[in-house]
Amino acid sequence: MTASLGRVIEASIDRLTAVCHTLDGAPPLGALVVAEDDAPAIYAAVTGALTGGIDPGRRLAPRGGPGDGRAAVLAQNPQIPALLQTTFTATVTGHAGPGGEMRRYLPDAPAPVYALVRAATAVETAALCAEPDYLKLLLTAGPLADEVTAACLRRAAAHQPDSRAFLITSGRALAGLLAAEPDRLHAILRRIRP
Amino acid sequence: MSAPHHVNGAYDLSTVMPPDGTALGTVIGGSLTKGLEVRLAAGRLVEEIAAGRYVTIEATGQKFFGMITDVELRAASEAVLRQPPEPDDGFLRAIFAGTAVYAVLHVMPMLRVTGAAASTPEPVKTVPSHFSAVRDATQAEVSQIFGEDGPGHFVIGTPLDMDVKVCLSYDRFIERSNGIFGKSGTGKTFLTRSILTHLIDKSSAQRDRGKRSVNLVFDMHNEYGWEGSSEGGTGKVKALKQLLGNAVAVMTLDEASSRRRGVRYDTAITIRYQDIEPGDIAVLQQTLNLTDNAVEAAHELAKHFGQPHWLRGAMELVESDEETADLLQRRGIHAATILNLRRGLQRLVRNKHFLVEHGGADSVQSILKYLLHGTNVVLEFGAYGNDLPAYMLVANVLTRRLHEVYRERIEAVHGGTGEPPPHLIITIEEAHKFLNPQVARQTIFGEIAREMRKYHVTLLVIDQRPSAIDDEVLSQIATRITCLLDNERDIDAALGGIAGARELRAVLAKLETKQQALILGHAVPMPVVVRTETYGTEAFYATFRQRLGVPPPPVDDLYAP
Numbered sequence: 232m233t234a235s236l237g238r239v240i241e242a243s244i245d246r247l248t249a250v251c252h253t254l255d256g257a258p259p260l261g262a263l264v265v266a267e268d269d270a271p272a273i274y275a276a277v278t279g280a281l282t283g284g285i286d287p288g289r290r291l292a293p294r295g296g297p298g299d300g301r302a303a304v305l306a307q308n309p310q311i312p313a314l315l316q317t318t319f320t321a322t323v324t325g326h327a328g329p330g331g332e333m334r335r336y337l338p339d340a341p342a343p344v345y346a347l348v349r350a351a352t353a354v355e356t357a358a359l360c361a362e363p364d365y366l367k368l369l370l371t372a373g374p375l376a377d378e379v380t381a382a383c384l385r386r387a388a389a390h391q392p393d394s395r396a397f398l399i400t401s402g403r404a405l406a407g408l409l410a411a412e413p414d415r416l417h418a419i420l421r422r423i424r425p
Numbered sequence: 426m427s428a429p430h431h432v433n434g435a436y437d438l439s440t441v442m443p444p445d446g447t448a449l450g451t452v453i454g455g456s457l458t459k460g461l462e463v464r465l466a467a468g469r470l471v472e473e474i475a476a477g478r479y480v481t482i483e484a485t486g487q488k489f490f491g492m493i494t495d496v497e498l499r500a501a502s503e504a505v506l507r508q509p510p511e512p513d514d515g516f517l518r519a520i521f522a523g524t525a526v527y528a529v530l531h532v533m534p535m536l537r538v539t540g541a542a543a544s545t546p547e548p549v550k551t552v553p554s555h556f557s558a559v560r561d562a563t564q565a566e567v568s569q570i571f572g573e574d575g576p577g578h579f580v581i582g583t584p585l586d587m588d589v590k591v592c593l594s595y596d597r598f599i600e601r602s603n604g605i606f607g608k609s610g611t612g613k614t615f616l617t618r619s620i621l622t623h624l625i626d627k628s629s630a631q632r633d634r635g636k637r638s639v640n641l642v643f644d645m646h647n648e649y650g651w652e653g654s655s656e657g658g659t660g661k662v663k664a665l666k667q668l669l670g671n672a673v674a675v676m677t678l679d680e681a682s683s684r685r686r687g688v689r690y691d692t693a694i695t696i697r698y699q700d701i702e703p704g705d706i707a708v709l710q711q712t713l714n715l716t717d718n719a720v721e722a723a724h725e726l727a728k729h730f731g732q733p734h735w736l737r738g739a740m741e742l743v744e745s746d747e748e749t750a751d752l753l754q755r756r757g758i759h760a761a762t763i764l765n766l767r768r769g770l771q772r773l774v775r776n777k778h779f780l781v782e783h784g785g786a787d788s789v790q791s792i793l794k795y796l797l798h799g800t801n802v803v804l805e806f807g808a809y810g811n812d813l814p815a816y817m818l819v820a821n822v823l824t825r826r827l828h829e830v831y832r833e834r835i836e837a838v839h840g841g842t843g844e845p846p847p848h849l850i851i852t853i854e855e856a857h858k859f860l861n862p863q864v865a866r867q868t869i870f871g872e873i874a875r876e877m878r879k880y881h882v883t884l885l886v887i888d889q890r891p892s893a894i895d896d897e898v899l900s901q902i903a904t905r906i907t908c909l910l911d912n913e914r915d916i917d918a919a920l921g922g923i924a925g926a927r928e929l930r931a932v933l934a935k936l937e938t939k940q941q942a943l944i945l946g947h948a949v950p951m952p953v954v955v956r957t958e959t960y961g962t963e964a965f966y967a968t969f970r971q972r973l974g975v976p977p978p979p980v981d982d983l984y985a986p
């Protein structure tokens with residue numbers, strides 16, 4: 232089992248936010264993650280990451296002089312990492328059914344808060360991408376949905392034996408889903424072109 | 426663009442990869458009269474689809490058979506057409522093909538088979554439902570529809586993109602008059618020769634004497650009897666006598682020409698003055714530039730001189746002569762009319778060595794003897810084939826007399842005496858000359874076409890210009906085998922009176938220039954486009970002989986002069 236990346240701190244049916252165990256430890260954009268931990272797995276694609284102060288009410292104060300690099304600032308202020316945290320958000324793309332089967336639609340309930348979140352394995356990624364239905368969920372992932380979709384497809388393609396064929400099949404599915412939005416379709420296709 | 430296009434712009438996984446490789450698409454709309462719209466499956470290339478090809482539509486509890494009549498390109502939305510991928514952008518093209526843009530096949534449903542495998546195909550009265558699966562018809566299905574080569578069916582060719590034989594029904598083919606149409610050089614003569622060979626063969630396979638048939642071919646250009654010429658480098662091809670031996674007799678109107686060409690003919694044919702009736706002249710009215718009055722005068726003169734002598738009498742009339750003037754006045758004939766008639770008749774008889782005034786055998790009797798005996802007759806015209814009045818005169822005189830004999834015989838049979846003669850099929854080239862609206866009512870050919878098989882005589886008409894044939898006659902042409910036609914009116918005429926013909930127009934206009942034909946009508950259960958067999962190769966003769974059960978040559982020994 233891959234080591235966990237973080238823990239769910241906020242979840243809705245279609246989204247989740249997790250805080251990372253390590254500063255700057257968020258998975259990359261479009262990566263598939265799994266929230267599991269005693270409950271059936273919920274699969275999600277990373278839609279964003281944020282590193283900032285622990286206390287959302289307070290901004291970080293400026294440190295260091297104009298000549299100091301980042302490393303120098305951190306060395307002068309060893310307490311800083313403790314004041315920071317990295318969180319990432321992900322949009323749900325599917326979940327495991329009672330028999331462990333892959334369901335490419337929304338689960339009944341959000342991921343439990345404090346559940347551990349880990350990266351999806353290559354096997355899980357391939358299983359999710361075996362049918363293009365999950366793309367419909369990706370396309371509703373918010374204002375950056377197109378970027379997320381393209382990133383997710385690029386990453387998934389890397390795990391496929393024939394990545395070009397995979398991208399074509401996925402592109403065909405997108406062409407159907409975005410038949411009425413050709414500009415979005417073209418934008419995504421430009422980003423995944425092998 | 427209408428709503429269904431958007432609905433069908435949606436992604437349909439089931440059509441991406443046909444499991445057996447033969448799925449063609451899915452029914453997305455259409456009607457019984459206009460035909461079906463079939464969305465081409467994404468895995469299929471529109472470039473490999475040909476109009477005229479057969480498809481099978483799997484519907485609930487039944488199968489439909491139809492023909493692709495047109496292929497259309499559509500876009501799920503206009504937007505994709507505004508920024509089309511570059512022609513060399515394989516990635517985007519692969520994505521858009523079958524999704525944002527797709528092809529629609531227009532399919533004419535023609536037959537359906539219900540439930541049990543053994544049930545016979547019947548004409549369609551409804552259409553398959555939405556989203557029925559469409560696939561290429563299999564060879565087994567096509568041969569089930571058209572029947573297997575045997576006493577009741579003969580091979581005509583191979584459907585497009587298939588390796589299976591399409592057959593015509595022998596019974597149905599001899600039952601009614603049929604036509605072979607197409608522009609010059611499309612293969613009408615080659616096809617007719619092959620059909621005749623099959624007819625002769627199948628006739629001999631009939632146990633029921635009532636189903637036997639015999640052919641009389643008016644061989645205008647000397648292509649059917651002994652040998653035909655091929656315009657390619659291949660030169661000569663064997664014709665009926667060389668292929669079928671004693672089943673065929675070659676007769677000639679022009680012995681000199683036949684001898685020059687090395688044809689082993691059986692008899693020379695003459696036409697006697699006494700055989701020519703005023704009605705035969707009427708048919709030639711346009712060709713001989715005769716006025717209506719002149720034709721009328723011919724009838725009057727026949728009454729005056731008597732049938733055997735009227736032709737000579739009419740040609741020798743001198744209108745200044747007192748006795749003649751008297752005759753003309755009594756019969757109400759103008760001097761100018763006689764001039765016109767005489768000129769026409771003189772032109773008719775000029776340089777025609779087959780016309781004899783005195784003596785000469787009754788050719789009709791000798792032809793009849795062969796026909797009644799079941800021997801097929803090819804009448805070569807030799808050099809007279811280029812002489813339209815000669816061709817029309819001979820064909821008309823002989824056919825009229827033969828028809829009379831047939832009619833008497835059939836009437837006698839109805840009266841309880843004698844045997845019915847074998848069914849007679851008369852093949853004429855340039856058929857519109859006999860069957861155009863001006864003469865169709867007067868010629869024996871028009872009569873034969875209209876009375877159908879009443880007297881056991883039917884026509885096989887060959888023509889480049891079906892539009893020149895009288896509509897009523899054309900409507901009696903039961904099976905139409907049409908090679909490429911490019912004149913709109915000819916296409917209309919060839920398809921006239923056939924249900925769904927409008928959709929077949931595209932198919933007809935897209936035939937190749939040679940050896941392809943659209944067959945529709947009585948002798949086929951549904952229209953079919955075939956590639957006709959290549960006639961004239963050694964392999965062809967060999968398979969032909971084998972199929973016909975004809976022993977191999979040497980021809981020379983069999984027909985020593």
Ligand SMILES: Nc1ncnc2c1ncn2[C@@H]1O[C@H](COP(=O)(O)OP(=O)(O)OP(=O)(O)O)[C@@H](O)[C@H]1O
Binds near residue numbers: 939961
């Ligand atoms: N079935 C065939 N097998 C072999 N060659 C063929 C066949 N059909 C057509 N051809 C070729 O095409 C040429 C023209 O065919 P054909 O003489 O039958 O045309 P047509 O339609 O009778 O023309 P026209 O109206 O001028 O008489 C032939 O000389 C031959 O070379």
Ligand SMILES: [Mg+2]
Binds near residue numbers: 613614615
């Ligand atoms: Mg010809």
